[in-house]
Amino acid sequence: MSALVIADRQFQSRLFVGTGKFASASVMAEALRAAGTEMVTVALRRVDIRNPADDMLAAIDRSRYQLLPNTSGARDAAEAVRLARLARAASGIHWIKLEVTPDPYYLLPDGTETLKAAETLVREGFTVLPYIHADPVLAKRLQEVGCAAVMPLASPIGSNQGLRTRDCISIILEQASVPVVVDAGLGAPSHAAEAMEMGADAVLVNTAIATASDPVRMAAAFRQAVEAGRSAYEAGLPPRSTAAQASSPLTGFLRDD
């Protein structure tokens, strides 16, 4: 399997894992290991000053995983830029998963605000990976302003619906010159494999792993699916046809007509 390069970094694993919703920090740490991931997302929130003991970052081995802080919770460009700056100050990491989701019901990203924030953050030296709807035009615009990758959604965050945006993602894949990471809504390893078979450079999975009955086994299953899907893509899938194409010879039948 070929390596993935985003900005100046090379990744052997094409499975990014989100760290939300895990029942405990130890399950999360074990799931990250089983996923074989090298890139994990984290969010920024206010410290609970009444209960400040909880520090999940301690459970993430920073020598093993590149942290990808997100701007979740941002409702517009200004809030996203503020969160990105805080994330950089907190971690020293200039990578940011840019997400601007004003609507709390579907959590669909606001493309206009995302583009605005991306321009600012790229100027400030961030490596920007924007979470977007599967909009090929927006993906191009974000690429043009200097984003290091684009992260189109498969279906709404945490919905486990799978690749509902398949046709538009394939246009993005056809046109993009930066890596395409399919993010959000991948609810089963088969969904991840499907995205990888199409030529996605990577996928990001959180809910499907974290909320599985056995998150560690599910993480391993996603790892296998991502590897299988990528290998199939690199092997070159054969063309589809409407009619049957016989696999066995069409000569030498045991009949005389």
Added chain:
Amino acid sequence: MSWTLKINGMLQSFEPSPELSTLGDLLEHLQIEQTAVVAEVDGQIVLRQDFDKTPLRDGQSIELIRFVGGG
């Protein structure tokens, strides 16, 4: 005279003292482990290494932020 600070959106009163005069002191007072925290004081980001150099003042708005699990 006590000071009122807005910390993470909540108003909190403190008696200023030599032991409670900087942002670093405040974190210690609140029993917050500094290693994973970043702060914003009146909209300006304060890095961890500057916590002890950042004086507290009456009426400040302070945000204390850390990483949590997220996707």
